[in-house]
Structures are given as C-alpha cells and as structure tokens.
Amino acid sequence: MKRLGSVTRACAFAAFVAVIGMSAANLMIYYGYEKYTFDSISELHPTYCAILLGTSKWLKGGKRNLYYQYRIIAAVELYKSGLCKKIVVSGDNSTVHYNEPITMQRDLIKMGVKKSDVICDYAGFRTLDSILRFREIFGQKQGIVVSQKFHNTRAVYIGRAHGIELYGYNAQDVSLHYGFKTRLREFFSKFVCVLDVEILHTSPKFLGEKITI
Secondary structure, eight states: OHHHHHHHHHHHHHHHHHHHHHHHHHHHHHHHHGGGEESSGGGOOOOSEEEEEOOOSBOTTSOBOHHHHHHHHHHHHHHHTTSOSEEEEEOOOOBTTBOHHHHHHHHHHHTTOOGGGEEEETTOOSHHHHHHHHHHTTOOSEEEEEEOHHHHHHHHHHHHHTTOEEEEEEOOOOOTTTTHHHHHHHHHHHHHHHIIIIIIOOOOSOOOSOOOO
C-alpha cells in the first residue's frame, strides 16, 4: 500500500509539473508574440507575400467551418488592400479526397484574388511545416500570416525563432462555445511547439526544391 501511495504521489507530481510546463509555454507564446499580431488591417505594413494557414472547410455533419470562412475573408481583405501581392495557401493534402490548399485557392479566386497570385503549399501538415516551408521552399524572410489570433501567436513565434520577420493578421474569431475543442487542442499544441523549436529543433516533414514566387 505504501508503494502504491508513492506511485500515486509521483504520478500526481508529474501531472502537476506537466500542467505548469504547458501553462508556461502558452503564456510565453501569447504574451511574448501577440504584439506582432493585429486585428486591424490599418496597423499592418505592406509585404510581398502572405501565408494563409489551412483548416477544413466543412465540419462533420456538413456544416461550414467558421474558422475557415473567416480566414478566407481576412486573406481577401489583406490582398485587396494592397498589403500583399502573393498569398501562399498552406495546408494538408494527405489524401486524394482532402486538399486544403486547392480548396482555399479556389475560394480566394472566387472572391477576386488572381489565380497567379495564389500559390499552393501542399505539405503544410503542421503549422511548423507551413511556416518553415514559407522560408525554405518559397524564399520568404518576411510576411504576414493569416489565421485566428490564438493560432497566429504560435505561427509568429515559430517564424521569428527561425529568422522570419513575421506578423499576424487576425481573422475574426468564433465564440468560446463553438471553438472549445480547438482552444483545448491549442493549449497542448503550444507546449509541443516550444519543445519542437527550443529542444527538438524539428524540421518540416517534407522540403524539396525551391519555388520562386
């Protein structure tokens, strides 16, 4: 029984340390990098290329994903304001039936963005992959990332840790009730992100030949 009690206490302590570590990672990224993200388009400076981070257009059950919808609107606003000339759409293309970049490209074109100004990155499986490929594959050392603020802070952290002068344009967010599961995942994602950047020095899953845009 004493041994069982010791194991229980050890597990509880490990869980406590893990929660503290994850909380510290979240606070560090948010409060350290939210100053580089902006809700108003008037606060941004022009850049050659923006990067739109992908997500699924549809939710289970066939409902439209508001995260996706608001990101598309924000990217179009950025482009039509003249604050970027090109948009890299980066997302998951893991199966023949699921292609985030092509879906984003088609919707941007429908809303008035020139096809020649939308470049697909088919290997943006993770935010880290998308941001590092923005530099390594597409040659961009400066840019504006488009997503919701909670996501942009993580993307900007990754970019600036790797020498990219990255800013965020915050798409409209959703209600806490609507996005609870996403926010919960983000709590863990920020912790993993810090491990990837600071300790593991993780590289993108795929690189490849450079693409001039």
